[in-house]
Amino acid sequence: MKLDATEEQQMIQAxxxxxxxxxxRPVAAEIDREGRFPHExxxxxxxxxxxxxxxxEPWGGSGADTVAYVLALEEIxxxxxxxxxIMSVNNSLYCDPVYKFGTDAQRERFLRPAAAGHALGGxxxxxxxxxxxxxxxxxxxVRDGGHYVLNGRKQFVTNGREAAFVLVFCATDRAKAHRGITALVVEKGTTGFLVPKTEDKLGIRASDTAELVFEDCRVPTANRLGEEGMGFKIALATLDGGRVGIAAQAVGLAAGAFERSVAYARERKSFGVxxxxxxxxxxxxxxxxxxxxxxxxxTLRAAGLKDKGRPYTTAAAMAKLFAAETAMKVTTDAVQVHGGYGFIKDYEVERYFRDAKITQIYEGTSQIQKLVIARAVLGGTE
Amino acid sequence: MKILVAVKQVPDTATQVKISADPRAIDTTGITWIVSPYDEFAVEEALRIKEKRGQGEVVAVSLGPERVKEALRSCLAMGCDRAIHLNDPAWNDADTLVTSKALAAVVKQEAPQLLLCGRQAIDDDMGAVAAQLAELLGWPCASWIMEEAIDGDGKTVRTARQVEGGLEVFDLPLPAVLTAQKGLNEPRYPTLRGIMGAKKKEIRDVKAADLGWAPEPPQLSVVTLEALPPRPPGRILQGDVPTAVKELVRSLREEAKAI
Incomplete structure (x- = not known):
């Protein structure tokens, strides 16, 4: 078992x-307070x-690996x-599936700008x-010649307002239930693609979580990722990777709150010490x-398995579950260490505490992770 | 235009320096090593000159043990084209003059039009190597520069160096040695692509024999290192204002001998 990061991974982390x-970090409190997307x-x-x-690299990316990704994401x-x-959704939930399931023509149009950071994906x-x-x-x-006519409503889409491309999952054949779900890349500016609402949230307030509405939105069939009916498979495969990213985000939030707590515990005095x-x-x-x-x-184990091309669904669920629960517990205790000062906005731990909550919810709640883990334990899904 | 940048690997600025069992050296256990920050300004400026001129080569060079490769790789990740590592136990006890002589031999081999250095390394703060290099090479030298502009033909460089209360402007014929002061530029972060590509770039190992130069004993040697004495705790003067002021004046005069 080897736990040392490579020199490149260490340099990326640094x-x-x-x-x-x-x-x-210098802008984090302000963008949180104002709920402002940090374009710069x-x-x-x-x-x-x-x-x-x-x-x-040929598709606009950096050519590193998942381990480097989680090390960097934790630092952010x-x-x-x-x-x-914002980083996690663009990397894991958008670029990853478009690379994995897209044709070269789709990678050229939909992946390269997002991987190079010129456009965002959702x-x-x-x-x-x-x-x-x-x-x-x-x-x-509904198929209409060379297009799909898309109608419906999507909820809680991270990067929803800012994204140039959104990977939209939709039913193309209701009779086939989840085998009738298809993934389409919908471009911003397509007629009938509306973003009526950005949510006002408890945490991660500077990321734009939006509601998307599609009203007779015509999407070319060339924008379909994989075959018709492959959508649910694509979504599940993508979420495995996404969970490794959220685990890294949760570890980072916990580690950030912990660092502040250690610093505070060294300087704050009570009862003379x-x-x-x-x-x-x-x-x-x-x-x-x-x-x-x-x-x-x-988290690193799950990332390492993904890089080696080995099954990592259960490892990702365990990492996401444990990291999210850890983030919530650690940020709660970080507020406690700070006492009354932890409860006010002058100290950063109040923000970490609010930001941590979402890690137990999005990309599969902690309860769903337990379901995934229990299935592997009882029946073996890998 | 070919530009050489001489860099030094030093302990991270956040390091708590401890003296080792051998009182002539620091304890290097657990130290994070970095490129000396002033040298990073030099690397950044070299890359900007190359980018501005649309062509050229930037070569990073450093003298030191095997770990120095990490520092050179950081320079390659920032965008340097290749690196040279003066890596030989013969240089283990090198003082600034021995270092300068070894570097000067490499500079002569490479024949760049410009040699950039940091104004000093942040470990021992000697600030000697760049000036010694210029002397050994017979090149002009401008230290602590805040600005530089090379003419279109690459024949001269105009530099502005920091002096008390202002800038002092010099024109130097090239080749020349310049040392970077804080404020010259804001060094870039290495991009992920730069980091991933750094391993594919060349780091050439150079031994003392490769320079056709027999290492000479250093003329400067460390006798001993001493830790700074711990700072005495502060004191809050008690009593009402007239009493406290009287005590303050007395302490400043008799204890601190400041007035």
């Missing part, structure tokens, strides 16, 4: 850490190659959960009545450090 610390820093992340980390999340969400699976129950797709695409001298605080910090390391190792 670059991401320095960029996050000097360019992202996201553009720079694209220039640095962080928006298509594991996509091969350590500074700001919103930036991590992933539209959830609907008002289809969250965890993703098979229940009500959005309908630094609070880090009190055993109650030491226990919290020790538990935090241990859980974060566990979550990080699970």
């Amino acid at each position: 670059m991401a850490r320095e960029f996050a610390e000097t360019a992202i 820093t996201v553009k720079r992340m694209g220039e640095l190659g962080l928006m298509g980390v594991a996509i091969p 999340a350590k500074a700001c959960g919103s930036h991590a969400a 992933f539209a699976l959830s609907e008002p009545q289809a969250g965890s129950d993703a098979r229940n797709q009500q959005t309908l695409a 630094a609070i880090g001298q009190h055993q109650m605080v030491q226990w919290m910090l020790a538990d935090m450090a241990t859980a974060i390391d566990g979550a990080r190792l699970l």
Whole structure:
């Protein structure tokens, strides 16, 4: 068993850490407060190659791997959960499936700009009545010559307003249930593609979570990813990768809150000593450090399996479950270590605490991860 | 235009320096090594000159043990075209003059039109190598530069160097040695592509014998290192204002001897 990162992976991590610390962290509180999409820093992340980390260079990506991706993503999340969400969705939920399932012509048009960071991608699976129950797709695409006519409503789409391309899942044959679901790349500006609403959220407030509406939206059949009816398979395969990304985001949020807590425990005094001298605080910090390391190792294992082309569905579910639960627990305790100061916005841990909650919900709730893990334990899905 | 950039690998600025069992050296356990920040300004400026002129070659060069390859790879990731590593145990105890002589031999081999360095390395702060190099090469040298502009023909460089209260402007014929001061530029982050491509670029190992030069003993040697004494804790003067002020003046005069 080898746990050392390669020299390239370490350099990517170091670059991401320095960029996050000097360019992202200083704006994180402000964009959170204003709920403002961070165009400037996201553009720079694209220039640095962080928006298509594991996509091969010929398609606009950086030609690194999933391990490098999660190491970099953790560093970004350590500074700001919103930036991590934007990066994670573009890499894992958009670029990854378009690379994996797209034709060369589709990669040229839909992947290259997103992997190079010139345009953003989104992933539209959830609907008002289809969250965890993703098979229940009500959005309908009806074939009309060389086009699909798309009608329906998508909910909670990260990058939904800013994305130039959205991977939309829809029913093309209701009779076939989930085998009748198809994936289409819909371009921003297509007539009948509307973004009526951006959500006002508890956390990751600077990422744009939007509702998308399709009204007789005509999408060329050339925009279909894979065959008709392959959509659900594409969605599940994509979410496995996405979960590794969210696990990394959760590890980063936990690690960020932990670093602030250690610094605070060293400087804040009570009863005449630094609070880090009190055993109650030491226990919290020790538990935090241990859980974060566990979550990080699970995440790196899942990423390593993906890079080796080995089955990683269960490993990804375990990493996502444990990292998300760790992020929630660690950020809660980080607020506790800060006491009253943790409850106000002057200290960053309040934001980490709010940002952490979504990691237990999106790209499969913690409950869904347990379902995936239990199936593997009881029946073997891999 | 060919540009050589001499860089030094140094402990990260956040390092808590500890003296090792051998009192002439620091304890290197657990140290993160980086390219000295002033040298990064030099690398950045070299890359900008190349980009501005639309052609050229930027070569990073460093002297030191095997770990120095990491620093050179960082330079390659930023965009340097290739690197030269003066890597020989014969240079283990090199002082600034020995370092300069070895580097000068490489500079003569490479024959660049410009040699860029940081104004000093942030570890021992000697700031000697660049000036010694210029002397050994017989090239003009401008230190602590804040601006530079090379003429279209690549024959001269106009530099502005930092002096008290302003800038001092010089025209130097090329080849020349320039040393970078903070403010010259903002070094770029290496891109992921740059990092992934760094391994494909050449790092040439150079031994002392390759330079046809017998290493000479250093004229400067470290006798011992001493840690700074711990800073005494601050003191808050008690009592009402007239009493406290009286005590303050007394302490400043008699203890601190500041007034």
